[in-house]
Amino acid sequence: MAEINDELKAVTFQEFVDFLQEVKAKQPCSACGKKSWVVMSGEPSEMVKIDFNGSEGRGLSVFSSYCANCGAIRSHAAPVVLEWLQNRSERSGDQIEDPDAGTTDE
Numbered sequence: 857m858a859e860i861n862d863e864l865k866a867v868t869f870q871e872f873v874d875f876l877q878e879v880k881a882k883q884p885c886s887a888c889g890k891k892s893w894v895v896m897s898g899e900p901s902e903m904v905k906i907d908f909n910g911s912e913g914r915g916l917s918v919f920s921s922y923c924a925n926c927g928a929i930r931s932h933a934a935p936v937v938l939e940w941l942q943n944r945s946e947r948s949g950d951q952i953e954d955p956d957a958g959t960t961d962e
């Protein structure tokens with residue numbers, strides 16, 4: 857999973873905010889009902905590792921935010937965020953080059 861970790865570290869704060877807005881993750885805090893979220897910056901953290909009998913548990917990387925009022929934590933699975941970003945970059949893949957570049961008429 858080394859590659860996916862590098863991809864996760866490349867996700868910017870703004871990209872995560874874009875993700876939240878586009879998937880409409882705008883619900884108020886389920887604990888207190890306030891609508892003020894603080895996004896935790898830095899690398900995504902790893903969550904929930906369960907070792908089932910005989911197999912090593914696998915963690916799930918998450919992007920988290922917490923309620924500014926009561927501190928309740930909301931997490932989004934990093935693979936979902938990554939997939940959304942990849943789909944978005946494919947959608948905007950055909951970028952338009954500047955048509956004015958490099959033409960002079962004497």
Ligand SMILES: [Zn+2]
Binds near residue numbers: 885
């Ligand atoms: Zn709250």
